[in-house]
Amino acid sequence: MPELPEVETVRTGLEPLLRGREIASVICHRSSLRYPLPDLTALVGKTVIGVRRRAKYLLFDIDDGQTLVWHLGMTGQFHVLPQQTQAGSHEHVCFNLSYGQSLRYRDARRFGYAGLLHAEDFEKHAWFAALGPEPLSDDFSVNHLIEACSSRKAPIKNVIMDAGVVVGVGNIYASESLYRAGIHPTRAAGRISAPRLGLLVKVIREVLEEAIDAGGSSISDFVNADGKPGYFAHSFQVYGRHGDRCFACDKQIKRISQAGRSTFYCSSCQR
Numbered sequence: 001m002p003e004l005p006e007v008e009t010v011r012t013g014l015e016p017l018l019r020g021r022e023i024a025s026v027i028c029h030r031s032s033l034r035y036p037l038p039d040l041t042a043l044v045g046k047t048v049i050g051v052r053r054r055a056k057y058l059l060f061d062i063d064d065g066q067t068l069v070w071h072l073g074m075t076g077q078f079h080v081l082p083q084q085t086q087a088g089s090h091e092h093v094c095f096n097l098s099y100g101q102s103l104r105y106r107d108a109r110r111f112g113y114a115g116l117l118h119a120e121d122f123e124k125h126a127w128f129a130a131l132g133p134e135p136l137s138d139d140f141s142v143n144h145l146i147e148a149c150s151s152r153k154a155p156i157k158n159v160i161m162d163a164g165v166v167v168g169v170g171n172i173y174a175s176e177s178l179y180r181a182g183i184h185p186t187r188a189a190g191r192i193s194a195p196r197l198g199l200l201v202k203v204i205r206e207v208l209e210e211a212i213d214a215g216g217s218s219i220s221d222f223v224n225a226d227g228k229p230g231y232f233a234h235s236f237q238v239y240g241r242h243g244d245r246c247f248a249c250d251k252q253i254k255r256i257s258q259a260g261r262s263t264f265y266c267s268s269c270q271r
């Protein structure tokens, strides 16, 4: 499933290809993905003025004041291909652009979804209203995390994965961040000192930034015809390494289950 860094990589790849481009026509091969699609033909003749991201949503800003919001679900992919390219398997929507290219949406499992919202108040929509700050923004401050953890008995891992606290810290990034911060994943959030939470904020940003940088190097893949997504192969320090040795202390990395998800950690380096 695409996580925040992958979606940011997709955004960075699409932005220069779409910005300032007019949508000449739209072909929908089906009317519904996870939810019914909005009337995308309403975009014909309109121009894309930019591509933003909020949490794991891509936001295509249109010159009429609307924003096309798109969630990739589990297997959604965007590709920019020459218009004459035949529709591939699992291709559901094709936006023909004014310069001979087309934006294609492919999604084998069809958990993706889209909406056409007013750009000014999209954050009030149910998809966004309860979301916490972006992890790379100034709003995700040390004070914000201290407040979110204050007197909470829930394990810190569950708290940082709570999208109402901060968006985009998926399961992989939660394990990796807690390892770097030296914080045990089951520790009650409310019992972690302010300096340690400060370090956690710092390493969450680092881990996500590194993942975005790594994804950025494979951008050419997902805008080309070969159809590979821009996901990156990342070397993790704890994630998926249970039974292997900790790089810092040589003890075995452990795996436990928290809230139905696997957590990987070092019982010696994380307290």
Ligand SMILES: [Zn+2]
Residues within 6 Å of the ligand: 246, 247, 248, 249, 250, 251, 266, 267, 268, 269, 270
């Ligand atoms: Zn260790």
